[in-house]
Amino acid sequence: MAKKAKKQQAGGTPATVALTAAGADFTVHSYDHDPAHPSYGEEAAEAMGVSPDRVFKTLVADVDGSLTVAVVPVSGSLDLKALAAAVGGKRATMADPALAERTTGYVRGGISPLGQRKKLPTVLDDSARSHETIRVSAGRRGMEVELAPATLAALTGATMAPVGRTSSPSGV
Template identity: 80%
Template sequence: MAKKKQTGSTPATVALTKAGAEFTVHAYDHDPAAASYGEEAAEALGVDPGRVFKTLVAEVDGALTVAIVPVSGALDLKALAAAAGGKKAVLADPAHAERTTGYVRGGISPLGQRKRLPTVLDSSAAGRPTVCVSAGRRGLEVELAPTVLAELTGAVVAPIARDGR
């Protein structure tokens, strides 16, 4: 049964509810001046930044691909390309990512996207009971088991993060 805490639904929370997934929604006051959406979320929620994951959209050999990595790290584009079965990865144009996913930058959720994209979840998520990802808008995170996240997004789990931002 879905567990919810506060605020309205987003396509991500609707997808989780429809799937019967167990999740918790965490809301916080988003500061538009925040330098990093993910670090802001971790601090506002009082959660280890290694448990809060950011959703990045990249192009792997020209095809949009979602990468989910901890906010305490950075995306390794070579590792993403390899995990997605490609040769080269570059970050996608933000406007193209927004149009394709249906979410705004800083609020892109790996769940409930307008078009389901190939997804790679960093392997560091596997050792955690729960992780937090964007629930589909700035100031809203969803906490769920990484196995549920991988299953609902069809994600490949691979080491795609490196230290640093």
């Protein structure tokens, strides 16, 4: 796959602006967002025809009173205990959505790990290493950026750790 830094025209997001400013290799992918879809991440994977293991969702958690970002595959869920351990904390809970939006500058379903209003500690699930590129939110519902996991980790200062849980087919 040819990867080129895309220059952003009007309509860029803080995430794409940050990627462009860093000179990163990335590709923007857009799709028509359906507000009725029950899962933003699954919708993105389906709409783009990409395996849900390569599309990562950005979640904001509260670890011992500090907001922390977790980036995990949409095919699974976040292991809160593992996230707390990855950042040296004891307990993690999902952050209040309104607080996550205010702190990152993005709306739910469009929170990107890149270009956030306030830089938060970030943990990228180590399953990302098994892919040449992954996709994360570009900062808007219906817009994703594709980039190398190492690029995402470098630009966000992310730690890579096993913080994602895979969903079993039986739902158990």
